[in-house]
Amino acid sequence: MKKSADVHPHYHQIRVVMTDGTEFTTYSTYGKEGDTLTLDIDPSTHPAWTGGDQKLLDRGGRLSRFKKKFEGLF
Secondary structure: OOOOOOOOOOOEEEEEEOOOOOEEEEEEOOOOOOOEEEOOOOOOOOHHHHOOOOOOOOOOOHHHHHHHHOOOOO
16 A cells, blocks of 8 residues: 555644633644634533523423323322
8 A cells, every 4th residue: 555645634733712712722633733723612602511591392282291191200
């Protein structure tokens, strides 16, 4: 198998800036050496990590029937 230097992406240091302004340095294949990656969404703002609002939609009475069926269980 032929070995070529251009097969693998260049792995280098970049700076990551979070939405609250904090920043850190990490290694990545993003951009060039010393580039800055500015995040639009990060763990401090995304509902998946912050425990955002959950809404249960009752479509066709399914949720109501489920709650009624298992009312005394919990």
